[in-house]
Amino acid sequence: MATIHVGTLAYAYQVVDSAGPTDLLCSANKSALQAVAKYGPIDEEIISRAPQFIFHQIGVNRDPVLLGSSNVMIVPTTTVDECPEVDILLVPGPYLGNFELNPKHAELIRRHVASGKLLWSTCTGASVVASTGVLDGKRATVNNVEYNWVRKRWPKVNWTREKKWIIDGNIWTGSGACAATDMVAFWLKETYGLDVLIQASNSLDYEPRDADGLYTIFPERFDSKGNKISTHVFRYHDEE
Numbered sequence: 001m002a003t004i005h006v007g008t009l010a011y012a013y014q015v016v017d018s019a020g021p022t023d024l025l026c027s028a029n030k031s032a033l034q035a036v037a038k039y040g041p042i043d044e045e046i047i048s049r050a051p052q053f054i055f056h057q058i059g060v061n062r063d064p065v066l067l068g069s070s071n072v073m074i075v076p077t078t079t080v081d082e083c084p085e086v087d088i089l090l091v092p093g094p095y096l097g098n099f100e101l102n103p104k105h106a107e108l109i110r111r112h113v114a115s116g117k118l119l120w121s122t123c124t125g126a127s128v129v130a131s132t133g134v135l136d137g138k139r140a141t142v143n144n145v146e147y148n149w150v151r152k153r154w155p156k157v158n159w160t161r162e163k164k165w166i167i168d169g170n171i172w173t174g175s176g177a178c179a180a181t182d183m184v185a186f187w188l189k190e191t192y193g194l195d196v197l198i199q200a201s202n203s204l205d206y207e208p209r210d211a212d213g214l215y216t217i218f219p220e221r222f223d224s225k226g227n228k229i230s231t232h233v234f235r236y237h238d239e240e
Contacts, residue, residue, distance in 0.1 A: 007086035010059040017092035017122040020181035028200035093123030122180035130154040
């Protein structure tokens with residue numbers, strides 16, 4: 001299975017907008033499942049179907065970037081001019097007030113979408129994508145707090161707030177940081193199988209929601225008295 005290259009645009013986004021989706025992908029990595037299998041049994045067939053990702057932080061240059069929350073600073077691993085072709089481009093959400101997308105990042109978004117490859121936006125990242133024109137005429141969602149402001153600014157986009165995420169062709173938009181992580185979980189499930197997603201989610205003790213915000217993805221579990229219990233099942237070698 002070919003390695004999947006995931007690129008994140010490096011500017012002042014909210015930390016969880018990138019960390020949520022990409023950490024879930026990291027936990028789904030074949031190498032990650034092989035490491036976790038040292039502590040608890042994982043079926044080899046599941047591991048064989050797991051993907052492998054390489055991540056790129058794509059800056060306009062290689063100068064450090066102060067992110068929009070938690071006083072976190074990152075150093076881009078590559079630049080727009082130097083970056084290899086990525087299979088998935090992640091556009092995280094900045095604070096919209098005085099944010100301006102660099103023209104080089106804008107052109108990368110246009111070029112990536114035109115290639116037919118997958119683009120994910122997180123939270124207000126949908127407004128960043130909209131500013132390039134590639135969302136005109138398409139359905140999309142965005143952070144609900146900024147919904148009306150965004151809708152007035154980019155009226156050619158068919159904005160909706162009725163779903164946690166929207167898929168329109170190769171552009172996937174998540175309404176918030178956690179919603180976009182749920183969106184990526186859906187992509188993992190549909191692409192590699194529910195069991196791969198469950199293994200990745202177990203590592204984070206995370207349960208994804210569906211597009212309506214409901215916990216319907218993982219099978220429900222109940223104890224002997226009929227009480228609902230955690231959907232997660234953690235297995236350990238010393239129990240065998």
